[in-house]
Amino acid sequence: MNIYNLFLSLLLLSSTTLIASDQTNKTSEIPWTFVSIPDFLNFDIEYPQQGWEDSLGFIVKSMKSENPAFAVVAGDLVMGHWGTTEKEINQWADRYYPQWFKRFQDHDLKLYTTIGDHEVGDNPWHGARGEAVPYYKAAFRKHAKMPLNGPDHMKGSAFYWIHNNVLFISVDVFEKANGKQGKYTAQVTGKQLEWFEQTITEQKKNVDHIIVVGHTPVIGPVRTYSSSGMMLDKGQQSVFWQSMKKHNIDLYICGEVHAVTCLENDGIQQVAHGGLIGRTTKPNYMSITVHPNKLVLNIKEIDLVNGTGRLWQEKKAKGSWDTITITPERKTKGFTSIGSITIDKSSDNKSFLDAKGFFLSKEVIKN
Secondary structure, three states, X not given: OOHHHHHHHHHHHHHHHHHHHHHHHHHHHOOEEEEEOOOOOOOOOOOOOOOOHHHHHHHHHHHHOOOOXXXXXXXXXXXXXXXXXXXXXXXXXXXXXXXXXXXXXXXXXOEEEOOXXXXXXXXXXXXXXXXXXXXXXXXXXXXXXXXXXXXXXXXXOEEEEEEOOEEEEEOOOEXXXXXOOEEEEEOOOHHHHHHHHHHHHHXXXXXXXXXXXXXXXXXXXXXXXXXXXXXXXXXHHOHHHHHHHHOOXXXXXXXXXXXXXXXXXXXXXXXXOOOOEOOEOOOXXXXXXXXXXXXXXXXXXXXOEEOOOEOOEOOEOOOOEOOEEOOHHHHHHOOEEXXXXXXXXXXXXXXXXXXXXXXXXXXXXXX
C-alpha cells in the first residue's frame, strides 16, 4: 500500500470512529422511558387466565403505550408457596414462570425482574422453608434469565445492566443470616455489597444516572396493604443505604408493601409502589423518563373491580380473586397520575422539583 492509500485508510477509520462516537453521545441526549411495576402479579396465574386477561391485557398495553425501552418488576412475580423439596419447587416453577414471562413476550415488552420474597418461598424462612431457599433461587435464575454478572453466590438474582446513560443495579436482598425472619434476612452486605460498590466504581463514569432496584423498602415508614411489611434490616443505618448515599444514587425502586410511598432522604428518592393484582383495587405503575440531566417520575393508577370467588393457590387456602375487571368507563379514562416529581441534576446540587400527589404527601397511614 502506498503512502496516499494508507493516508486515505487512516482518514476513513478516523471518520468512522468519530461517527460511532457521535451516535453514542446522541443516544444519551435523546429522552427515553422505562416503566416499573413491582409485585406483578404476586399470585400463581395461568396464561391465559379466565376472567383476568381483558384487564391484564389493558394494564400491559397501557405500559406499552409509554413506548418504554423495558419494564422493571421489583419482585413478587408469583405466589411461590411451592413446598420445600427441589422436585416440587421445580414442578411449580416450570408451570408458572414460563406463563408469566410469555404474557410480556406476547406484548413485545422487554423485562428486567428482581427477586422477591415470593420467589424464595415467602417469608419467614424457618426450618425446612429456610433450607429450600437455594432451590427457589435456582428456579428463578433458570426461568428469569437475568444477566449473570452478579457476585459469585448470587448469579442471576443480583445483576446490573446499562441502558443508554443509566446504570441499573438489581440487588438480591435475601441473604442467609439468622434473624426475625428465620434463616434469611433482608439485607445487602458482605460479598454482595463489595460487588455493588465495585460495579458503581467501574461503571459510573459511563453514565449520567444510577438507579437501584430491590424488593424491600429501606427507609420508612411506608404504607402497606395486605403485606407483611418487610423492610431492609437497619433501614437508613444499614451499610447498604450508607453505600447508596456515598455513591450518590438517584433512585431506589422497591415493592413488597403493595401501596405507594415516596420518600426522599440523603439525596436518594425511594419509591415503593406496585401491584398485588388480584387483591388490590388500585394497581399502579410508574413511568420514568430519562434526560441527560434529570429523571421525570410519574406514578399512574387505575381502578379494578374484583370478583367474589377465589382462585386456588398451592399450599394457601385463600388466593387471589377469581376475576378482575376494568369497567368500560374506566378504560376510556385510562390510567391517571397520582404522583410525579423531577429529579433535577442540572446543577451541582441535586434537586427534587415539581412534586405532586404521593411525592408531596408526608403523612403515612398504615392500611
